[in-house]
């Protein structure tokens with residue numbers, strides 16, 4: 001469907017790097033440098049842009065080196081999984097660390113300037129939601145057990161959902177709190193699973209809101225990977241005032257939701 005006609009391909013070849021899209025391999029390799037940084041407690045595996053690198057933690061600009069993720073020493077990870085968005089030149093990684101006095105469940109989107117995502121490529125933005133004790137339904141050990149049981153393998157070709165539809169489903173999910181009609185625009189597998197922090201709901205479509213909140217969930221940032229049917233949206237969960245920065249990742253198979261994961265912080269004063 002997206003096959004370029006020869007003329008367009010010829011024009012694209014004449015354009016500078018800005019028109020290049022990123023490769024899956026490069027994006028996943030860069031995501032791996034982030035995992036290496038976390039597990040060694042050092043920023044050196046990361047190729048951060050020397051000018052204009054930005055770090056956001058829980059929706060606020062912050063100093064990466066001073067983040068609790070780096071100042072509390074190397075973290076031992078029990079699980080990590082990454083997806084790649086070759087159009088946006090971005091990746092999404094979730095990791096879980098159950099060891100130590102401060103367990104973590106962390107959702108991170110990494111962005112690259114277009115065309116510079118190879119292994120030595122540059123990271124322009126690390127945008128992360130850090131959940132720990134006290135956050136919504138937080139229990140890293142329980143979350144680990146639930147996530148380990150899921151299948152995030154490649155979705156077979158015939159069962160894949162387009163990028164535009166994945167984005168639509170991700171947005172419709174976040175719109176359920178404010179738009180009474182959003183729920184009915186989403187399809188669900190009868191055995192789909194929802195993991196909100198460590199709270200488990202199956203089938204995942206039950207008990208979800210049909211409007212009611214005045215303020216829409218804002219500041220949405222997307223990482224979309226058609227090969228595994230994933231749309232991750234980092235946002236500010238403004239529809240519920242006690243809830244703060246949040247990540248909602250959905251896996252879609254054959255147009256219907258299979259898994260929903262949330263990593264959600266509470267609004268701290």
Ligand SMILES: *[C@@H]1O[C@H](CO)[C@@H](O)[C@H](O)[C@H]1NC(C)=O
Nearest residue numbers: 051052053054111124125126
């Ligand atoms: C600096 O980084 C921000 C966030 O990634 C981006 O929106 C902006 O366009 C960048 N500015 C320049 C001059 O590259």
Ligand SMILES: *[C@@H]1O[C@H](CO)[C@@H](O)[C@H](O)[C@H]1NC(C)=O
Nearest residue numbers: 156157158159189253254258
């Ligand atoms: C599509 O996914 C569903 C849900 O996992 C599965 O039941 C079905 O067999 C899959 N179909 C194909 C063609 O892979």
